[in-house]
Amino acid sequence: MKKGVVFSGMRPTGRLHIGHLSVLDNWVKLQEEFQCYFGIVDWHALTTDFENTSEMQDNIRMMLLDWLSVGLDPLKSPIFVQSQVKEHSELHLLFSMMLPVSWLERVPSYKDQILQLGLQGKDIATYGFLGYPVLMSADILIYRANVVPVGEDQLAHIELSREIARRFNYLYKTDLFPEPQARLAKVALLPGVDGRKMSKSYNNDIPIAATSKEISEKVQMMVTDPARIKKTDPGNPEICIVHTYQNIYNASEVEEIRTNCKSGNIGCVACKKRLATVLDEMLAPLRERRSYYEERPNLLHDIIETGAKEARKEAGKTLELVRTAMNVSLKI
Numbered sequence: 001m002k003k004g005v006v007f008s009g010m011r012p013t014g015r016l017h018i019g020h021l022s023v024l025d026n027w028v029k030l031q032e033e034f035q036c037y038f039g040i041v042d043w044h045a046l047t048t049d050f051e052n053t054s055e056m057q058d059n060i061r062m063m064l065l066d067w068l069s070v071g072l073d074p075l076k077s078p079i080f081v082q083s084q085v086k087e088h089s090e091l092h093l094l095f096s097m098m099l100p101v102s103w104l105e106r107v108p109s110y111k112d113q114i115l116q117l118g119l120q121g122k123d124i125a126t127y128g129f130l131g132y133p134v135l136m137s138a139d140i141l142i143y144r145a146n147v148v149p150v151g152e153d154q155l156a157h158i159e160l161s162r163e164i165a166r167r168f169n170y171l172y173k174t175d176l177f178p179e180p181q182a183r184l185a186k187v188a189l190l191p192g193v194d195g196r197k198m199s200k201s202y203n204n205d206i207p208i209a210a211t212s213k214e215i216s217e218k219v220q221m222m223v224t225d226p227a228r229i230k231k232t233d234p235g236n237p238e239i240c241i242v243h244t245y246q247n248i249y250n251a252s253e254v255e256e257i258r259t260n261c262k263s264g265n266i267g268c269v270a271c272k273k274r275l276a277t278v279l280d281e282m283l284a285p286l287r288e289r290r291s292y293y294e295e296r297p298n299l300l301h302d303i304i305e306t307g308a309k310e311a312r313k314e315a316g317k318t319l320e321l322v323r324t325a326m327n328v329s330l331k332i
């Protein structure tokens, strides 16, 4: 017996990197205890990137492969593309009828994002962007999900989905919607190889699909203690990106490496080599799973089709109850 329902989603905006692994590993685990649904939310991607959609289909495919490579199992959890389950859009529309605009305007990320993206010359003061958290609430509530594993940046959105559930239940005198709970994954703060925030747009990320060669190239780029010129100079691990990574990914060797770095007994080249090996061993099984799916385009197609079909079935049940509650289920 499952403990409840989980929904989570990601916008298909490009390759995922190893900083995303803690979130995804959490999803993989949740599959055992919960009935999970995982959506590649392409409509959400349109809210900020409606002007350039040329990479959308590639990004969707890449995200699907990334997800499968970490071990999301389509036999346990439907994996689907949001735009293929139109029920989400009807629920979004019906929610929009009963929601005060002020609730949406006061979501903290709303004005902030308009400002941030405005600085980059992007005008996203659109109707669709205002409704971003309404669409997100529809994604969650249409499966009557109890748990939503997300990052901290999404907490205000989950709070809104709870308010929507309460308002709906109150207005239409029903207990149709449970109030979803956010579940935060323990996220180790992982810097990019240059010390800035890890992001594919800075090209300082290590993609989860990286080859052995790419891994070692990225590790070469990592910034070490600048005062260390010769291998025999004592190093300062506290200011070294490689050490930050050894700490997270190489627990069994980190103490020894640390001592030898401080005493000048291991050089940066050797230290980087050991990190590259550990990262490569970590990503190897993911690469193997990825190539299994890459070689089977029909299987990929089936996974996403079947996922949408299963999602539609569940979503359709909720939607019919919503229509009935709001008296928009036709009786003549």
Ligand code: TRP
Pocket (backbone or CB within 6 Å): 007, 008, 009, 010, 011, 041, 044, 135, 136, 137, 139, 140, 148, 149, 150, 154
């Ligand atoms: N807004 C989420 C993000 O940017 C993506 C998302 C859309 C989502 N719908 C969702 C996450 C529903 C969880 C549940 O990360």
